[in-house]
Amino acid sequence: MNWQAVATTLKLASATSIILMIIGLPVSYWVAFSKWRWKFLVEAVVALPLVLPPTVLGFYILLAMGPQSPLGRRYESLAGHGLPFTFEGLVVASVLYSLPFAVQPIAAAFGSVDRKFIEASWMLGVSNLETFFRVIVPQSWAGVMTGLVLSFAHTLGEFGVVLMVGGNIPGVTRTLSIDIYDQVQELNYSGAARTSAMLLIVSFVILSIVYGFNRKVWLFAADRRHRQDV
Amino acid sequence: MLLIADIDKTYDGGPHIQASLRIPHGASSTILFGPSGAGKTTVLRCIAGLEKLTAGKILFDGHEWTSVPPQKRPLGYLFQEYALFPHLRVRENIGYGVRHRTDVVERVAAKLNVHELLDRWPSELSGGQQQRVALARVLAREPRLLLLDEPLSALDAATRDHVRSELAHLLRGLGIPAIVVTHDWVDALTLGDQMVVMSAGRVLQTGPPREVFTRPQHREVAAAVGVETVVAGRVKRREGGLAILGVGSAQLAAADPGREDVDFYVCIRGEDVTVEKGRAEQSSARNHLSGIVVDVAPAGILTKVVLDVGFELIALVTRQAVADLELTKGADVFAVFKASAVHLIPKSA
Numbered sequence: 001m002n003w004q005a006v007a008t009t010l011k012l013a014s015a016t017s018i019i020l021m022i023i024g025l026p027v028s029y030w031v032a033f034s035k036w037r038w039k040f041l042v043e044a045v046v047a048l049p050l051v052l053p054p055t056v057l058g059f060y061i062l063l064a065m066g067p068q069s070p071l072g073r074r075y076e077s078l079a080g081h082g083l084p085f086t087f088e089g090l091v092v093a094s095v096l097y098s099l100p101f102a103v104q105p106i107a108a109a110f111g112s113v114d115r116k117f118i119e120a121s122w123m124l125g126v127s128n129l130e131t132f133f134r135v136i137v138p139q140s141w142a143g144v145m146t147g148l149v150l151s152f153a154h155t156l157g158e159f160g161v162v163l164m165v166g167g168n169i170p171g172v173t174r175t176l177s178i179d180i181y182d183q184v185q186e187l188n189y190s191g192a193a194r195t196s197a198m199l200l201i202v203s204f205v206i207l208s209i210v211y212g213f214n215r216k217v218w219l220f221a222a223d224r225r226h227r228q229d230v
Numbered sequence: 231m232l233l234i235a236d237i238d239k240t241y242d243g244g245p246h247i248q249a250s251l252r253i254p255h256g257a258s259s260t261i262l263f264g265p266s267g268a269g270k271t272t273v274l275r276c277i278a279g280l281e282k283l284t285a286g287k288i289l290f291d292g293h294e295w296t297s298v299p300p301q302k303r304p305l306g307y308l309f310q311e312y313a314l315f316p317h318l319r320v321r322e323n324i325g326y327g328v329r330h331r332t333d334v335v336e337r338v339a340a341k342l343n344v345h346e347l348l349d350r351w352p353s354e355l356s357g358g359q360q361q362r363v364a365l366a367r368v369l370a371r372e373p374r375l376l377l378l379d380e381p382l383s384a385l386d387a388a389t390r391d392h393v394r395s396e397l398a399h400l401l402r403g404l405g406i407p408a409i410v411v412t413h414d415w416v417d418a419l420t421l422g423d424q425m426v427v428m429s430a431g432r433v434l435q436t437g438p439p440r441e442v443f444t445r446p447q448h449r450e451v452a453a454a455v456g457v458e459t460v461v462a463g464r465v466k467r468r469e470g471g472l473a474i475l476g477v478g479s480a481q482l483a484a485a486d487p488g489r490e491d492v493d494f495y496v497c498i499r500g501e502d503v504t505v506e507k508g509r510a511e512q513s514s515a516r517n518h519l520s521g522i523v524v525d526v527a528p529a530g531i532l533t534k535v536v537l538d539v540g541f542e543l544i545a546l547v548t549r550q551a552v553a554d555l556e557l558t559k560g561a562d563v564f565a566v567f568k569a570s571a572v573h574l575i576p577k578s579a
Binding site: 124125126127 | 299
């Protein structure tokens with residue numbers, strides 16, 4: 001087992017999901033509640049990583065980060081080095097790549113919060129921002145957890161984007177999926193099998209936790225309704 | 231005036247709602263009455279700031295409210311299904327909108343008799359308890375005007391009567407003016423000092439509830455307040471304080487409204503019509519119309535009997551009466567009602 005790749009992967013997935021929480025909450029709020037008529041365009045952009053080949057996404061991210069682009073030059077002048085083929089660059093790419101996995105469940109949860117609770121909060125003198133944290137998020141925690149865990153799990157398994165943007169630098173940008181690819185290239189099938197099995201099991205366990213968790217939430221609500229009926 | 235609201239709201243390709251409301255200072259409650267779809271809730275939401283006005287203005291205690299957000303309006307809005315936050319216990323629900331919580335929560339909880347419920351979840355409360363908790367939550371902010379949207383419609387019939395009288399008592403005791411939206415005339419009579427009747431986005435009549443119910447000024451008001459029979463009639467002659475009208479092929483007597491008009495809508499409440507098998511010999515009722523039973527259908531605890539007496543007349547009678555009189559389709563009967571039970575609305579109104 002390549003523990004260095006395990007560490008890199010975990011670090012990347014954690015950083016990505018934490019940043020996605022920070023970006024994903026406001027973006028999801030906007031997607032769920034904006035009445036802008038062109039909103040669907042933004043929704044389509046957010047969903048693009050679901051359908052685009054990771055290499056295409058990675059290619060554009062690479063261009064945007066590169067010294068030819070104003071964004072890339074600006075980062076380089078601030079940080080002293082470019083984004084491509086660094087861990088930071090990988091995090092940026094992963095955030096974009098996993099964005100729909102965070103935004104879609106969270107926005108769906110926000111959107112299903114009954115509007116009367118939001119209006120009730122306003123009518124009790126509570127601001128929009130405070131209503132977000134005191135009414136909308138608490139009633140959407142299953143969706144928020146799902147978004148957090150799915151973006152973590154999705155980042156664990158990414159390959160194309162990582163390869164395009166991060167390259168294959170041991171200890172910096174070589175993640176588990178790339179490690180598996182390398183092992184297969186070297187005909188080290190037993191090593192590839194071990195790492196693959198581990199990714200498979202970890203992903204399965206994480207997804208089971210998410211779905212079980214959502215189901216328990218559902219049971220809890222049904223249980224409460226049942227008590228009300230009695 | 232505490233509130234002067236001239237509301238004009240148009241939905242894209244939808245209804246157009248126009249209503250003016252005047253709410254005086256002091257503890258009076260105003261009923262906003264009308265069938266569903268009349269625009270009552272829209273008026274309430276405009277006052278609350280939850281809907282933007284298309285035109286018009288809202289003045290609260292002399293302040294222009296058009297651009298004031300809902301949070302800054304000192305209102306207590308009771309939502310139709312109470313909207314208690316399901317993720318917060320009763321205590322946190324009541325304290326949700328106030329800064330210095332403990333003593334405020336204790337005080338309003340005592341006032342509304344929800345003390346023993348403070349540690350429960352909203353889902354563990356009965357409908358009546360939910361309503362009291364929601365009221366406590368609203369009152370904790372010390373609003374200057376209460377807006378109650380169909381406060382009793384979420385309750386089942388059995389609890390509604392009880393909660394209604396509780397609410398009437400509470401509203402009188404609070405000393406805060408209230409606007410109550412309802413389509414139930416029992417609510418209107420129990421809870422209201424003033425009444426504004428709306429239909430299809432317009433205000434049709436304003437006045438004390440009893441007056442509106444007994445003297446509707448429009449056909450639509452009569453229908454909205456639940457007068458079962460509203461038919462066109464024409465005065466044939468006037469004699470001794472009575473107006474004799476031709477309605478369909480029948481004639482009936484009504485108290486003369488003392489107006490020059492000859493064309494009226496004739497309004498008769500179903501409860502005021504008695505059904506008899508033969509012509510009663512001794513009766514103070516002026517109107518004895520012979521006819522046949524067209525339909526018999528249950529209507530709550532009463533039975534609705536549709537009669538053809540030269541026009542369609544609806545009577546509400548007890549089930550016992552239906553059995554005793556053997557009221558079935560085609561039966562020959564007499565419809566009996568007093569001249570004073572007939573209310574006339576001039577067609578020109």
